[in-house]
Amino acid sequence: MGGDFAPHAPVAGALQALEELGPEHSIVLVGRTEVVRQQLDELLNGDLAHLRDASNRLEFHEAPEVIEMTDRPSAALRGKPNSSMVVGTKLHADGLADAFVSAGNTGAQMAASTVLLRLHPGLKRPAIATLFPTAREPVVVLDSGANVDCSPQELVQFARLGSVYAEYMLGRTDPVVGLLSIGEEAEKGDMVTKEANHLLSGGDAGVNFQGNIEGRDIPLGHSDRGDFDVVVCDGFVGNVLLKFYEGIAPMIVEMVGKHAGVGRPELERVFGQLDYSEHGGAPLLGVRGVSIISHGRSSPRAIKNAIRVALRAVESRLSAHVGQRLAAAVPSVSDSSMDDSSSMATGGAA
Amino acid sequence: MGGDFAPHAPVAGALQALEELGPEHSIVLVGRTEVVRQQLDELLNGDLAHLRDASNRLEFHEAPEVIEMTDRPSAALRGKPNSSMVVGTKLHADGLADAFVSAGNTGAQMAASTVLLRLHPGLKRPAIATLFPTAREPVVVLDSGANVDCSPQELVQFARLGSVYAEYMLGRTDPVVGLLSIGEEAEKGDMVTKEANHLLSGGDAGVNFQGNIEGRDIPLGHSDRGDFDVVVCDGFVGNVLLKFYEGIAPMIVEMVGKHAGVGRPELERVFGQLDYSEHGGAPLLGVRGVSIISHGRSSPRAIKNAIRVALRAVESRLSAHVGQRLAAAVPSVSDSSMDDSSSMATGGAA
Numbered sequence: 001m002g003g004d005f006a007p008h009a010p011v012a013g014a015l016q017a018l019e020e021l022g023p024e025h026s027i028v029l030v031g032r033t034e035v036v037r038q039q040l041d042e043l044l045n046g047d048l049a050h051l052r053d054a055s056n057r058l059e060f061h062e063a064p065e066v067i068e069m070t071d072r073p074s075a076a077l078r079g080k081p082n083s084s085m086v087v088g089t090k091l092h093a094d095g096l097a098d099a100f101v102s103a104g105n106t107g108a109q110m111a112a113s114t115v116l117l118r119l120h121p122g123l124k125r126p127a128i129a130t131l132f133p134t135a136r137e138p139v140v141v142l143d144s145g146a147n148v149d150c151s152p153q154e155l156v157q158f159a160r161l162g163s164v165y166a167e168y169m170l171g172r173t174d175p176v177v178g179l180l181s182i183g184e185e186a187e188k189g190d191m192v193t194k195e196a197n198h199l200l201s202g203g204d205a206g207v208n209f210q211g212n213i214e215g216r217d218i219p220l221g222h223s224d225r226g227d228f229d230v231v232v233c234d235g236f237v238g239n240v241l242l243k244f245y246e247g248i249a250p251m252i253v254e255m256v257g258k259h260a261g262v263g264r265p266e267l268e269r270v271f272g273q274l275d276y277s278e279h280g281g282a283p284l285l286g287v288r289g290v291s292i293i294s295h296g297r298s299s300p301r302a303i304k305n306a307i308r309v310a311l312r313a314v315e316s317r318l319s320a321h322v323g324q325r326l327a328a329a330v331p332s333v334s335d336s337s338m339d340d341s342s343s344m345a346t347g348g349a350a
Numbered sequence: 351m352g353g354d355f356a357p358h359a360p361v362a363g364a365l366q367a368l369e370e371l372g373p374e375h376s377i378v379l380v381g382r383t384e385v386v387r388q389q390l391d392e393l394l395n396g397d398l399a400h401l402r403d404a405s406n407r408l409e410f411h412e413a414p415e416v417i418e419m420t421d422r423p424s425a426a427l428r429g430k431p432n433s434s435m436v437v438g439t440k441l442h443a444d445g446l447a448d449a450f451v452s453a454g455n456t457g458a459q460m461a462a463s464t465v466l467l468r469l470h471p472g473l474k475r476p477a478i479a480t481l482f483p484t485a486r487e488p489v490v491v492l493d494s495g496a497n498v499d500c501s502p503q504e505l506v507q508f509a510r511l512g513s514v515y516a517e518y519m520l521g522r523t524d525p526v527v528g529l530l531s532i533g534e535e536a537e538k539g540d541m542v543t544k545e546a547n548h549l550l551s552g553g554d555a556g557v558n559f560q561g562n563i564e565g566r567d568i569p570l571g572h573s574d575r576g577d578f579d580v581v582v583c584d585g586f587v588g589n590v591l592l593k594f595y596e597g598i599a600p601m602i603v604e605m606v607g608k609h610a611g612v613g614r615p616e617l618e619r620v621f622g623q624l625d626y627s628e629h630g631g632a633p634l635l636g637v638r639g640v641s642i643i644s645h646g647r648s649s650p651r652a653i654k655n656a657i658r659v660a661l662r663a664v665e666s667r668l669s670a671h672v673g674q675r676l677a678a679a680v681p682s683v684s685d686s687s688m689d690d691s692s693s694m695a696t697g698g699a700a
Contacts, residue, residue: 134601215597218597220601240532
């Protein structure tokens with residue numbers, strides 16, 4: 001029921017995913033079954049008539065409530081226990097599904113995942129890892145919006161989470177981590193970034209740390225020190241950057257089309273590489289399980305790709321690897337509890 | 351002597367500016383006179399032979415020391431009082447020049463301007479205002495890197511500074527200000543941004559505040575609430591975004607050229623609109639005077655455009671208007687002194 005184009009996009013995307021993924025996979029559609037079935041019938045009598053076989057691997061699970069995009073996450077969770085978000089996450093938590101995918105309210109998905117799936121030890125909140133296309137290969141940027149006002153210790157955790165993602169989801173060997181700042185020197189940046197650079201440089205962090213990188217390095221996928229796979233930043237910066245990147249492709253299609261006389265379809269094909277829907281879904285890293293966040297504006301194609309991301313996360317045992325990496329970084333657990341106490345202090349002063 | 355291509359770029363850019371600006375203007379080249387004159391001779395005996403007349407309006411002022419890009423700003427200021435940065439800023443402070451332009455060490459330029467030109471009351475530090483090309487008209491983004499770890503009160507001051515810039519430098523009537531955040535709702539964002547939204551919404555700020563905008567709105571130059579002229583953010587976010595934007599144009603030229611078979615020169619002409627050198631220089635807002643920061647990688651063309659920006663700032667009496675706007679916003683002065691005391695507390699705790 002989630003996302004700007006529900007139920008059309010989720011139902012059509014699920015059908016397309018089943019077609020691609022093969023007969024051993026099935027998908028449970030969680031929501032108002034009557035509405036979902038009606039949407040399915042429309043698709044099977046229309047554009048997607050050729051996917052009738054695949055539709056036999058769809059199941060339905062009733063969830064009468066819907067969390068709206070404007071609902072406040074924690075209130076929605078308490079107030080709508082029968083929403084598709086809560087019910088779907090519970091299906092996964094109870095082992096009745098291997099993963100959960102949604103294009104609905106991101107905050108509510110984070111809250112539901114944190115409460116129902118729980119987090120690996122050493123984390124206070126999950127992080128969102130997003131793939132940014134570069135001139136080279138995509139790089140993982142995290143956090144992309146789940147956490148603002150981060151502590152240096154949280155940035156170190158993001159470095160670990162991103163390394164696991166790059167290794168198991170993207171197949172990168174000993175992934176290289178860059179810390180996003182405003183200069184390549186360790187002493188450049190705001191207070192949190194400078195301290196995070198110090199912690200990451202110490203070696204205890206257990207990641208292959210390259211040092212600070214700058215905004216201009218991201219589209220290239222490398223800095224003066226070489227290629228990187230993971231970009232670590234606060235969720236405020238990451239979210240601004242992600243949305244800025246999303247906004248640029250249409251602007252450039254417009255400009256190039258107007259001035260250089262290049263055809264729009266041709267350009268849009270090229271800029272598909274800059275299109276969020278290509279990658280489809282961002283795993284909520286740190287939860288014990290697989291919860292994939294899709295863009296609110298997800299098309300059927302984006303949903304299909306999000307389902308593929310979910311499958312890859314399950315097959316690569318992403319969550320188990322995250323748990324192992326965090327457990328191996330013993331100092332991080334105490335860092336994190338230190339950090340808890342500093343948050344409490346802030347709360348007390350407010 | 352500043353920038354990656356000195357003395358070539360500053361000398362060639364100054365010549366080109368004189369040619370364009372007409373006979374009533376002259377430029378003082380500050381630096382190692384022998385080196386500067388030798389560079390000039392080379393240009394006048396080579397590519398720029400046609401600008402010999404313009405060169406009669408060049409003057410020379412000896413400054414034997416050079417602040418390197420890697421020098422620490424405050425140490426450089428004390429240790430190199432005869433640097434082109436210090437000597438040039440002093441010429442302007444003493445009224446012997448109407449403006450100062452440099453492609454050198456940005457931190458040192460900020461420090462020199464703050465100490466020698468001084469700031470308008472109500473400010474602790476100057477801000478850097480940068481023009482971002484959009485699908486519509488350029489928008490002013492500030493701060494673009496002069497200030498990290500900003501207070502909400504500082505963001506309010508940026509809103510005022512940006513409004514004056516948009517009005518007097520860009521000719522926008524009653525410029526619209528957006529606050530960069532991670533959601534359009536007032537309660538979205540980190541702690542500083544949420545508090546800044548509250549202060550800006552109050553009406554005392556004296557700016558035409560639209561509310562929060564998101565990263566995706568910047569390339570469009572408008573949000574769902576309409577067009578905006580000024581984007582307010584912390585200097586960390588602004589600098590990351592600026593450099594990201596700079597890095598994207600070359601990446602896209604590469605991608606489009608490869609996939610769509612469009613000629614490189616054609617694309618580069620289009621992406622000139624995304625090129626920093628088009629706009630050339632960013633005024634250091636808040637100083638009593640005109641100090642223009644050029645990119646370290648400035649070409650002669652970028653320097654020429656920076657000189658044009660300086661001239662526009664002088665002719666529009668930008669600095670005087672900034673002073674008037676800040677003085678009119680009486681609450682801001684007390685806000686700012688409140689903010690000073692909180693900085694002191696932070697200093698004491700460190």
